[in-house]
Amino acid sequence: MSRHELDARRMLCPMPVIKTQNKVKGLSVGDILDVVCTDPGALSDIPAWARIHGHEVIETAEKEGEIIITVAVKS
Amino acid sequence: MAQQHKAIALISGGLDSMLAVRVLQEQGIEVEGINFYTGFCVEGHTHAIRNQDKEKEKRNNALWVAEQLGIKLHIVDVIQDYKEVLLNPKHGYGANMNPCLDCKIFMVNKAVEWVKENHEDGFDFIITGEVIGQRPMSQRKKTMPIVAAESGADDILLRPLCAKNLPATKPELEGWVDRKKLFDFSGRGRKPQMALAAKYGFTDYASPAGGCCFLTDKNYSDKLVDLWKGRGSRDYEMDDIMLLKVGRHLRPKGDYKLIIARDAGESQYLEGYRKQYMSIQAVSHNGPLALIDGDITPEDHEHAASIVARYGQGRDADEVEMTFTVPGQPVQNLHITPLSMEQVLEDWHV
Numbered sequence: 205m206s207r208h209e210l211d212a213r214r215m216l217c218p219m220p221v222i223k224t225q226n227k228v229k230g231l232s233v234g235d236i237l238d239v240v241c242t243d244p245g246a247l248s249d250i251p252a253w254a255r256i257h258g259h260e261v262i263e264t265a266e267k268e269g270e271i272i273i274t275v276a277v278k279s
Numbered sequence: 280m281a282q283q284h285k286a287i288a289l290i291s292g293g294l295d296s297m298l299a300v301r302v303l304q305e306q307g308i309e310v311e312g313i314n315f316y317t318g319f320c321v322e323g324h325t326h327a328i329r330n331q332d333k334e335k336e337k338r339n340n341a342l343w344v345a346e347q348l349g350i351k352l353h354i355v356d357v358i359q360d361y362k363e364v365l366l367n368p369k370h371g372y373g374a375n376m377n378p379c380l381d382c383k384i385f386m387v388n389k390a391v392e393w394v395k396e397n398h399e400d401g402f403d404f405i406i407t408g409e410v411i412g413q414r415p416m417s418q419r420k421k422t423m424p425i426v427a428a429e430s431g432a433d434d435i436l437l438r439p440l441c442a443k444n445l446p447a448t449k450p451e452l453e454g455w456v457d458r459k460k461l462f463d464f465s466g467r468g469r470k471p472q473m474a475l476a477a478k479y480g481f482t483d484y485a486s487p488a489g490g491c492c493f494l495t496d497k498n499y500s501d502k503l504v505d506l507w508k509g510r511g512s513r514d515y516e517m518d519d520i521m522l523l524k525v526g527r528h529l530r531p532k533g534d535y536k537l538i539i540a541r542d543a544g545e546s547q548y549l550e551g552y553r554k555q556y557m558s559i560q561a562v563s564h565n566g567p568l569a570l571i572d573g574d575i576t577p578e579d580h581e582h583a584a585s586i587v588a589r590y591g592q593g594r595d596a597d598e599v600e601m602t603f604t605v606p607g608q609p610v611q612n613l614h615i616t617p618l619s620m621e622q623v624l625e626d627w628h629v
Contacts, residue, residue: 214551216521218342218354220355221339221342222355225353225354243327249338249342252338252342253354255346255348256342256350265448276497
């Protein structure tokens with residue numbers, strides 16, 4: 205299991221989702237991905253993407269205008 | 280036991296593709312969705328930016344539809360490849376800069392390529408939510424075979440909602456899909472789709488097809504053509520097409536254009552571009568951030584600042600202090616008189 209970070213700052217949805225999807229393809233089950241973004245739309249879109257692909261959003265946090273969405277790779 | 284057949288569905292986020300998938304799911308076909316992001320998709324962008332839209336529900340309709348249908352959705356970035364479609368559409372444009380027929384051919388072709396690249400997943404055919412007569416350019420009886428042929432999909436392209444109006448495709452001929460249970464929808468009316476939606480229990484769905492692309496919008500298309508004219512070349516980058524969706528655009532001279540934020544949300548968004556673009560902002564009063572796209576001569580700095588000041592709280596002041604920033608250079612402070620409403624000429628507005 206390893207932890208990774210994805211910089212999706214300044215990208216507007218669906219780009220943060222696309223970047224997350226492509227990054228997760230290269231990860232293994234049990235890995236954790238922190239997606240750092242600035243588009244509030246990602247708060248809805250990344251969890252939706254995770255649900256339909258069998259992954260889990262284990263935490264979301266907002267700090268100084270940035271949003272961090274933590275995805276656990278499950279499948 | 281009969282072999283499980285799989286289809287990949289082009290999902291726009293609208294009702295038609297949602298119904299097309301459900302029709303096949305009812306026949307036991309396993310479906311996954313694919314959605315292509317051209318950069319011109321209406322989804323998401325502007326309501327992520329403007330203040331007035333901050334409270335609106337933010338959802339990507341393609342993802343939402345996929346979740347309702349219980350299918351996977353693959354979103355594919357085709358921004359670069361889409362340039363050729365927009366710049367040189369073989370079949371021309373629609374009412375605005377929308378190359379709808381070429382776009383549909385391109386997307387079905389991309390789905391064909393995706394099926395080949397993911398052949399280990401065993402997809403047998405492609406489906407779309409197209410309905411004959413639904414769209415004036417890309418969804419006509421005459422153009423349906425063109426899409427199938429020029430995309431390379433040929434007989435593995437099935438349109439469940441209007442299949443009975445078209446020659447049988449391979450999934451029907453092979454018996455993977457029961458043609459009798461497909462539909463014969465045609466025309467611009469939405470009643471058959473709405474009745475089918477009610478049958479399936481779909482009560483919440485996005486607006487009818489066609490409203491998902493900025494290129495069908497006249498104002499957006501005008502801005503795109505103006506961009507090309509101003510630069511003397513028909514080309515664009517991702518940032519260009521994003522910025523066409525933001526702010527009021529004024530071109531006081533052929534060589535440069537002002538992109539003036541309409542609210543604090545847009546100012547915040549444009550802030551992210553200040554390292555790439557020259558910018559103007561009031562410091563003595565509250566006012567919008569403006570970016571400058573193009574070449575502006577030093578003699579025009581004050582004039583540009585006086586236009587931007589018109590849109591700030593100092594619009595009626597005798598003097599407003601503005602900053603003019605060129606990336607990588609010291610900030611220039613300007614003391615200007617804002618233009619009056621009459622001095623901001625109508626034909627500057629793009």
